[in-house]
Amino acid sequence: MKKALVVYFSQTGQAKLALDAVLKPFEENKDYHIDYLLIKPKKSFPYPWSYMEFFDVFPETVHGIPCELEPITIDPATPYDLVFIAYQPWFLSICVPINSFLQTAAAKQLLAHKPVVTIINCRNMWLGAQEKMKQRLLDVKANLVGNITFVDRSANLISLVTVLAFVLKGTKEKFMGIFPKYGVTDQDLAKAPQFGTIILKAFESNQLQRIQPELNALGALDIRGNLLLMEGRGRALFPLYANYISKKGSQGSEQRRTRVRIFGIVLPTAILLLSPIITILSRLAPVLAKRKFSKEIAYYSQNSLREQ
Numbered sequence: 001m002k003k004a005l006v007v008y009f010s011q012t013g014q015a016k017l018a019l020d021a022v023l024k025p026f027e028e029n030k031d032y033h034i035d036y037l038l039i040k041p042k043k044s045f046p047y048p049w050s051y052m053e054f055f056d057v058f059p060e061t062v063h064g065i066p067c068e069l070e071p072i073t074i075d076p077a078t079p080y081d082l083v084f085i086a087y088q089p090w091f092l093s094i095c096v097p098i099n100s101f102l103q104t105a106a107a108k109q110l111l112a113h114k115p116v117v118t119i120i121n122c123r124n125m126w127l128g129a130q131e132k133m134k135q136r137l138l139d140v141k142a143n144l145v146g147n148i149t150f151v152d153r154s155a156n157l158i159s160l161v162t163v164l165a166f167v168l169k170g171t172k173e174k175f176m177g178i179f180p181k182y183g184v185t186d187q188d189l190a191k192a193p194q195f196g197t198i199i200l201k202a203f204e205s206n207q208l209q210r211i212q213p214e215l216n217a218l219g220a221l222d223i224r225g226n227l228l229l230m231e232g233r234g235r236a237l238f239p240l241y242a243n244y245i246s247k248k249g250s251q252g253s254e255q256r257r258t259r260v261r262i263f264g265i266v267l268p269t270a271i272l273l274l275s276p277i278i279t280i281l282s283r284l285a286p287v288l289a290k291r292k293f294s295k296e297i298a299y300y301s302q303n304s305l306r307e308q
C-alpha cells in the first residue's frame with residue numbers, strides 16, 4: 001500500500017473540486033491510501049471578504065508572514081510516498097495559510113525528499129506565487145515534480161470583475177446575470193482525471209521526470225503572454241507597496257487604513273488601465289523579442305527555480 005498526502009486550503013471549495021478531479025485515479029486505485037490535511041488558520045480568513053479585510057492582508061501575504069494554525073490532524077512522522085499541495089495565489093504570492101504551513105517543522109518533516117505535485121486554483125495569475133512555492137519547497141528539501149493550474153478562462157478584465165464579485169460579495173453564479181460564472185470550469189474538471197493518471201503512471205514506473213512534460217502536453221498549465229508581462233510589473237512593485245503599508249502598522253491596525261484604502265483603489269485601476277496596453281505589448285513581444293519571450297514561457301512550464 002502506498003501513501004499519498006494531500007495538503008490543501010480552500011475558502012469556497014474550488015480547490016477541493018480540482019483536487020477530487022485530479023485524484024480520481026488514485027482514489028479508484030486500491031493500492032493507494034490518501035490522507036487529506038486541510039490547513040486551518042486559528043483565526044479564519046473571512047468569506048466573503050470586506051473591502052478593507054481583503055486589501056489589508058496584502059502586505060503580510062506578499063512578505064510571507066505566517067499566521068497561527070490549528071494543530072495538524074496527521075502524524076508528521078508518517079512516511080508518505082507522494083504529496084499533493086493544493087493552494088491559491090493571493091496577491092501574486094502563496095496564500096497565507098499554505099505559506100504558514102510550509103514554514104512549520106511538521107512541513108519539513110512531511111515534505112523532505114518527497115515528490116510533490118502542486119495544484120493551483122486561481123483567477124489567472126499564478127506565476128509569481130509558484131516561484132515562491134518553488135523556493136519554499138527547496139527550503140524543506142522537497143522535490144517538485146509537477147504543477148497543474150485551474151484558472152478562470154475569461155478575458156482578464158472580465159475575470160477582474162467576476163473575481164471581485166466572488167471574493168467581496170460571495171457571488172458564485174453569474175454576476176448581475178450577464179457576466180460569466182467565476183472560477184474553475186466544468187470542462188477543465190472533466191479533463192483533470194487524465195492529469196492524475198499521468199502522475200500515477202509516472203510514479204509507478206519511477207519516471208517522475210516525465211510528469212510535467214506529459215501534463216503540459218495535455219494543457220495542464222495556463223500561461224498567457226499578456227499576464228506574464230503584467231505579473232512581472234506587479235511582482236516588482238508589490239513588495240515596495242507592501243513595505244509602504246507595513247511601515248504604518250501591523251495587520252488590522254487603524255494607522256494603516258488610509259494606505260490600505262489607497263491600494264484598494266490603485267490596484268484595480270492599474271489593472272484596468274494597463275490591461276489593454278499590456279495585451280498589445282504581449283502581441284508584439286513574440287515578434288519583437290521572440291527568443292526571450294519563448295524562453296520565459298518555457299521557464300514557467302517547468303519546476304526548477306531560476307538561478308539568481
Ligand SMILES: Cc1cc2nc3c(=O)[nH]c(=O)nc-3n(C[C@H](O)[C@H](O)[C@H](O)COP(=O)(O)O)c2cc1C
Nearest residue numbers: 010011012013014015088090091092122123124125
Ligand atoms: C486575498 C486574495 C488575493 C487573491 N489574489 C489572486 C492572485 O494574485 N491571482 C489570482 O489569479 N487569483 C487571486 N485571487 C483569487 C483566488 O485565487 C480565488 O479566490 C480562488 O480561486 C478561490 O479558491 P477556493 O474556492 O479554493 O478558496 C485572490 C483571492 C483572494 C481572497
